[in-house]
Amino acid sequence: MPGTRKLGRKTQPRMQMLRGQVTYLLDIGYIETTVTRAKEVRALAEKMITLGKKRDLASYRAALAFITKESVVKKLFDTVAPSLSDRAGGYTEIFRTGYRRGDGAPMAIIKLVNFDIVKQEADKKAERARRAEERAKKAEDAAEDKE
Incomplete structure (x- = not known):
């Protein structure tokens, strides 16, 4: 057990939740969760990446x-851990994002340091803009055909 935070759960449900979040973090590259959960996930994720660097x-x-x-374990050993092999620790970053709307819990994004979340968001915005441009062109062509 990495820390002493109980997160309002008994041991088994808490560990299942943390295992799921670590799995998702290693698979996707980032997750959004509460700050306290992110701190617990960080400790476990760093241990898993350290295991991945051993490669035995x-x-x-x-x-x-x-x-x-x-499949996530294979990804960890084949891509994630080798890309972080030059680092001696600190494989994750936590960014506070504000407060959750429903209950006011402080939220954070935890991401792997080699994962570029900004680039991914920019790609999504560019794709949306391209699709909007295509829809506008189709509407314009349809209007010309009608006349």
Whole structure:
């Protein structure tokens, strides 16, 4: 157990939640969650990445025992850990994003340091703009055909 935060849950449900969040973080590259959960996830994710950097059978099996998807373990050992091999720790970053609307809980994004969230958001915006431009052109062509 990485820390002493109970997160309002008993041990087994808490560990299942954290295992799921670590799995999703390693699969996608970032997650948005509460600040306290992000701090717990950070400790566990860094341990999994350290296992991935060892690249031996015992480490692979230990990661399989914790991470809920085998495909994520393969990704961890094949891509994530080698890309972070030059770092001696600090594989994740936590950015506070404000407060949750419903209950006012402080929220944060936890991401892997080699994951560029800004680039991904820019790509999404560019794709939306391109689609809007195509729709406008189709509407213009349809209006010309009508006349």
